[in-house]
Amino acid sequence: MKRRFGGCIYLFLVGGFLMLMGGWFALGEVGANLPGIEQTWPVFPLFGSVCFLVGYLLERKNYGLVLPGVAAGLVALFFFPFSLGWWSWDRMDVLWPVFPLIGGLAFIAMWVAAGLRYGGLLVPAFLGIGTGLIGLAMTLTPFKNVITAVGWPIAFLAAGATLLLLPFALLIGAIARRIAR
Numbered sequence: 001m002k003r004r005f006g007g008c009i010y011l012f013l014v015g016g017f018l019m020l021m022g023g024w025f026a027l028g029e030v031g032a033n034l035p036g037i038e039q040t041w042p043v044f045p046l047f048g049s050v051c052f053l054v055g056y057l058l059e060r061k062n063y064g065l066v067l068p069g070v071a072a073g074l075v076a077l078f079f080f081p082f083s084l085g086w087w088s089w090d091r092m093d094v095l096w097p098v099f100p101l102i103g104g105l106a107f108i109a110m111w112v113a114a115g116l117r118y119g120g121l122l123v124p125a126f127l128g129i130g131t132g133l134i135g136l137a138m139t140l141t142p143f144k145n146v147i148t149a150v151g152w153p154i155a156f157l158a159a160g161a162t163l164l165l166l167p168f169a170l171l172i173g174a175i176a177r178r179i180a181r
Helices: 002-029 043-058 063-083 089-095 098-113 119-140 144-180
Strands: none
Touching (some): 002 043, 043 063, 063 089, 063 098, 098 119, 119 144
């Protein structure tokens, strides 16, 4: 019964989305002053995001759906200012670090959805977030030379320390759970 209900939800979502987009573009073709597909295309990954997250909400044990759901949603939100003309595409040369940052945030969201149980998900999360933040600091701040000289070695040291200390943190967590039983 639950699968049938979930399937109906998806049919309703996809059908409604297609009707909405078809109506939007049809109105544009008959002269309504609406943004066209060249400006609204980020709604497609945003819609994919909604579908993945609805799938997770229908079946909470499928926490793996959270990663593509959050990533697609954040990518869509990142691209909207470009597609709407608020930001110029040539800004991408300094905003590229947003992509590993989005990946890291999506891994954090999946870790939270998994009930904070799988510490291994934090490794790609922190690597993505760290790379994104250091990259943004390198491209958007006047401290580019300092960050290049000092930031990358510190980032590698921090990543290495995290990877070395993570097994100890997982072991301590497992011992604490065993004692709590």
